[in-house]
Amino acid sequence: xxxxxxxxxxxxxxxxxxxxxxxxxxxxxxxxxxxxxxxxxxxxxxxxxxxxxxxxxxxxxxxxxxxxxxxxxxxxxxxxxxxxxxxxxxxxxxxxxxxxxxxxxxxxxxxxxxxxxxxxxxxxxxxxxxxxxxxxxxxxxxxxxxxxxxxxxxxxxxxxxxxxxxxxxxxxxxxxxxxxxxxxxxxxxxxxxxxxxxxxxxxxxxxxxxxxxxxxxxxxxxxxxxxxxxxxxxxxxxxxxxxxxxxxxxxxxxxxxxxxxxxxxxxxxxxxxxxxxxxxxxxxxxxxxxxxxxxxxxxxxxxxxxxxxxxxxxxxxxxxxxxxxxxxxxxxxxxxxxxxxxxxxxxxxxxxxxxxxxxxxxxxxxxxxxxxxxxxxxxxxxxxxxxxxxxxxxxxxxxxxxxxxxxxxxxxxxxxxxxxxxxxxxxxxxxxxxxxxxxxxxxxxxxxxxxxxxxxxxxxxxxxx
Amino acid sequence: xxxxxxxxxxxxxxxxxxxxxxxxxxxxxxxxxxxxxxxxxxxxxxxxxxxxxxxxxxxxxxxxxxxxxxxxxxxxxxxxxxxxxxxxxxxxxxxxxxxxxxxxxxxxxxxxxxxxxxxxxxxxxxxxxxxxxxxxxxxxxxxxxxxxxxxxxxxxxxxxxxxxxxxxxxxxxxxxxxxxxxxxxxxxxxxxxxxxxxx
Numbered sequence: 001x002x003x004x005x006x007x008x009x010x011x012x013x014x015x016x017x018x019x020x021x022x023x024x025x026x027x028x029x030x031x032x033x034x035x036x037x038x039x040x041x042x043x044x045x046x047x048x049x050x051x052x053x054x055x056x057x058x059x060x061x062x063x064x065x066x067x068x069x070x071x072x073x074x075x076x077x078x079x080x081x082x083x084x085x086x087x088x089x090x091x092x093x094x095x096x097x098x099x100x101x102x103x104x105x106x107x108x109x110x111x112x113x114x115x116x117x118x119x120x121x122x123x124x125x126x127x128x129x130x131x132x133x134x135x136x137x138x139x140x141x142x143x144x145x146x147x148x149x150x151x152x153x154x155x156x157x158x159x160x161x162x163x164x165x166x167x168x169x170x171x172x173x174x175x176x177x178x179x180x181x182x183x184x185x186x187x188x189x190x191x192x193x194x195x196x197x198x199x200x201x202x203x204x205x206x207x208x209x210x211x212x213x214x215x216x217x218x219x220x221x222x223x224x225x226x227x228x229x230x231x232x233x234x235x236x237x238x239x240x241x242x243x244x245x246x247x248x249x250x251x252x253x254x255x256x257x258x259x260x261x262x263x264x265x266x267x268x269x270x271x272x273x274x275x276x277x278x279x280x281x282x283x284x285x286x287x288x289x290x291x292x293x294x295x296x297x298x299x300x301x302x303x304x305x306x307x308x309x310x311x312x313x314x315x316x317x318x319x320x321x322x323x324x325x326x327x328x329x330x331x332x333x334x335x336x337x338x339x340x341x342x343x344x345x346x347x348x349x350x351x352x353x354x355x356x357x358x359x360x361x362x363x364x365x366x367x368x369x370x371x372x373x374x375x376x377x378x379x380x381x382x383x384x385x386x387x388x389x390x391x392x393x394x395x396x397x398x399x400x401x402x403x404x405x406x407x408x409x410x411x412x413x414x415x416x417x418x419x420x421x422x423x424x425x426x427x428x429x430x431x432x433x434x435x436x437x438x439x440x441x442x443x444x445x446x447x448x449x450x451x452x453x454x455x456x457x458x459x460x461x462x463x464x465x
Numbered sequence: 466x467x468x469x470x471x472x473x474x475x476x477x478x479x480x481x482x483x484x485x486x487x488x489x490x491x492x493x494x495x496x497x498x499x500x501x502x503x504x505x506x507x508x509x510x511x512x513x514x515x516x517x518x519x520x521x522x523x524x525x526x527x528x529x530x531x532x533x534x535x536x537x538x539x540x541x542x543x544x545x546x547x548x549x550x551x552x553x554x555x556x557x558x559x560x561x562x563x564x565x566x567x568x569x570x571x572x573x574x575x576x577x578x579x580x581x582x583x584x585x586x587x588x589x590x591x592x593x594x595x596x597x598x599x600x601x602x603x604x605x606x607x608x609x610x611x612x613x614x615x616x617x618x619x620x621x622x623x624x625x626x627x628x629x630x631x632x633x634x635x636x637x638x639x640x641x642x643x644x645x646x647x648x649x650x651x652x653x654x655x656x657x658x659x660x661x662x663x664x
Contacts, residue, residue, distance in 0.1 A: 014645065014648050014649055014652045015645045015648040015649075019626045019627060019630075020626075020627045020641070021625070021627055023642065023645055023648065023649075025649070025652050025653075025656070027658070027659065027660075028660065028662075034495050034496070034548075035495075035547070035548065035549070037497075037498035037499075038498070038499070038500050038549075041498075046639075048643075051649075052658075053662070053663060054658060054660070054661045054662055054663050055658060055660065055662060056662060057662040062492075062495075063495075063496050075496070077496040077497065078496050080498065081496050081497070081498055084498045093663075095662055095663050116660055116662060118659055118660070121659070126547060126549075127546075127547060128545065128546050128547040128571060142547040142571055143547060143571070143574075144547055144548075144549035144571060144574060144575035144578065145549040145575075146549060146575065146578040146579070146637075146638075146639075147574070147575075147578075149639065150638065150639050150642055153639060153642070153643065154639070154642045154643060154645075154646075154649060155649065155653075156642055156645070156649055158627070158638055158641070158642060160625070162570075192483050192541060192544055193483065193540065193541035193544060193567060193569070196541065196567065196568075196569060196570055197570060223545075224545075226541070226544065226569065226570070228570045228571060247660050247661075247662070247664070249659065257659065292483050292485065292544070294483075313480065313481070313482050313539050313540070314482065316480070316481065317481060317482045317483065317539075320481065410492045411492060411493065412492045412493055412495065412496060419515060429485075429487065429545060429546075431485045431487040431488065431545060432487070432488060432510065433487065433488075433491055433510045434487050434492070437491070437510050437515070438515070
């Protein structure tokens with residue numbers, strides 16, 4: 001009896017030798033401009049080629065502007081990096097969905113959208129949020145640039161098997177509570193390092209009830225709980241999402257794939273290394289207050305008081321976080337004024353996220369004190385949003401509607417907070433300076449972000465639904 | 466890679482838990498296409514004020530930081546982003562080991578590929594080293610997997626056999642992987658690809 005995590009591992013073992021890690025085969029390698037240039041350079045220096053260009057795809061997302069793409073890129077260093085990606089891809093025979101491609105988008109949005117991400121696969125990318133692809137029942141994890149070079153050259157990675165960690169979420173989410181709140185609640189519970197050395201499998205009735213896009217939101221932030229990967233066994237929701245996508249199997253190949261995928265779920269009675277249970281019925285909208293994603297609480301709760309924390313390093317961390325955030329322990333976060341709302345990122349930039357935000361903003365105006373940026377995850381998401389009239393709703397409410405990319409989640413492209421500014425962001429990291437030097441981030445769901453955009457303060461979305 | 470040789474060094478201490486790779490090197494410095502020059506941005510936003518002047522309170526700006534080879538930090542060092550620029554920046558500044566109670570998975574893997582040794586020690590030994598204060602000197606012995614604390618206590622630390630071999634012999638993993646070409650070809654023959662990204 002094996003878990004899906006063990007089945008995925010076993011089916012990708014290429015070579016094993018006593019005293020060495022396992023050589024594991026990689027089915028899909030996603031490449032972007034920031035973590036690949038030094039890897040391609042390494043190939044050149046060694047005189048190597050890319051072993052499987054057919055299993056590799058590149059896009060530009062991290063450092064590209066989200067303003068009008070018909071203008072040249074102002075940031076010369078970013079422009080050089082983006083040009084380098086195109087040069088590397090054409091030189092090594094890799095397909096690049098670059099800045100002017102009509103399929104460009106955030107790497108973790110386009111993989112699933114194109115049907116490249118499929119159940120049973122191993123998926124890697126030089127980006128820690130590669131865990132997103134686990135939503136399909138794939139073993140998907142982020143790697144460093146040396147490992148990007150290894151995969152380009154060999155389609156393999158040396159890996160040690162992780163522990164298995166079951167995250168069981170049963171019950172029904174209440175109105176205003178979303179997939180984002182599930183994952184923020186998990187990370188607040190186990191801490192930012194709680195899943196280190198493990199792969200999460202999310203299971204239970206509340207997970208089964210999620211759409212594929214919601215599952216991607218959950219798996220996306222597995223890394224914020226320390227787990228390099230997090231996944232969900234495939235089911236009819238998965239198969240329905242995939243069917244008909246450009247790279248999904250067709251005809252007899254689809255039937256064969258479906259039969260294979262249906263054997264992936266964890267066997268009855270298989271044991272996990274660890275487990276945690278979350279009661280979906282009891283969840284409230286979540287928000288982070290501090291400088292790592294584990295510093296989260298129910299939106300109605302009060303901030304922790306450092307004086308009540310006994311461990312000295314832990315107390316220092318919370319004290320330092322509250323000081324950076326300009327917050328006072330013991331006080332509530334509700335009603336705290338904000339300057340910016342960011343709706344986007346590989347966590348929450350898909351069409352359902354934009355629909356949720358637009359649904360709340362329709363017929364309303366955002367606060368005159370708040371800048372609201374809406375950044376679709378891909379050109380395809382943008383096209384769908386336009387077809388549904390969402391940009392008009394956002395613009396009428398007073399939001400900016402921008403071009404696809406990582407944008408203010410990582411603040412490499414000029415989309416950033418000014419020092420001291422507060423944002424409610426649908427992204428995945430609230431580290432110091434993550435959204436701009438001195439910027440202060442509250443992570444939350446698209447619903448909480450949209451509600452806070454309207455009021456200009458941190459708001460419980462349930463009061464405005 | 467150079468062979469990893471045992472050494473003694475002063476310790477530079479930053480006693481915070483969960484130091485993430487965005488602090489080690491902020492994202493705006495990742496627009497480079499080179500591995501070089503990253504030490505200038507190591508801990509940039511803690512090391513420099515908004516005008517770009519060195520912050521005198523930050524440990525890397527204090528006497529003794531330059532030339533030190535061991536960095537001591539709190540639990541779960543290197544969490545967050547997978548950027549290998551973090552170990553590149555640390556090694557270019559001169560560090561050859563980071564001591565903590567625990568490391569984030571991706572950072573640990575990236576470090577081992579760059580001759581930066583992640584040394585995870587038990588909480589009591591970690592507390593003892595923190596208490597030793599500025600200027601404390603430790604000895605790193607990779608072959609015997611021991612860290613000698615200033616008081617003379619030898620603490621064992623884990624490192625897998627393969628990574629140790631690569632570090633001690635100064636070889637990198639890609640050479641080993643490419644030697645397995647026949648096994649990779651056999652796997653590919655038995656497992657036809659489900660996608661063609663070029664199509």
